[in-house]
Amino acid sequence: MLTPLTVTVIVAAVLLTVWCGYASVRDQPVKDWHYGGMAVVLLLTLVQAGVAAVRLAGGERPDGGSTGVFVSYLVAVALCLPLVAVVALGERSRWGSATVAAGALVLAALELRLADVWAGGTGG
Template sequence: MSPWVLGAVLVLCGITVIVLVVHLVRDRAAEDSMFVLLGVTELVLLGQLVAGCVALANTERDVDGTLFVSYLVGVALALPIGAFWSLAERTRAGTAVVLLAVLTVVALEVRLDAIWAGAA
């Protein structure tokens, strides 16, 4: 697993969190530009899913493969689920749902890094 990908995901999530908090404070629903930012983050997460599976197949490390792949899939699904929920709820609550999805990605990424490092 590349620390660059982890860093990229965390930076993108940090930018997204700032934008979402501003929208929540201003009592605004999620806008299209926000979904573009989520799409870019999702592309990085899908790349991480593929690269993580390849890295798992080629590693000599003691990594629980089932747990690792399930976290990779889970982190890749969190943003689309939050985005679709937000599209169904075009209010401030929908923006809060996207914020929770982004924070979930951050938590899963930290745990994914720990799993790769060998912490069970």
């Protein structure tokens, strides 16, 4: 996989976690610019999915042959923020911001696992 892109997604997700977590602590709901931040992170994850699809189509495989697990994590990464955004739309209080912060943190953890699976880690 493309390590600089993975690191960029993780850093962006952690920054989104801190930003929305700060908004939650300040008792603020999710604002339009938070959705903009989610869109940027989502765009990065979609670029990553495209790069991974091209590499898989070109014959590259995760070490250890766990392609199914890798694709599952790739789909989960791409769906994480859209699902969180829908929940945040329904919760127009500080808890919407907290939900986005938690979702972005989960996204960062999924990214770490995605990189681990590509490298052949079993996670056990």
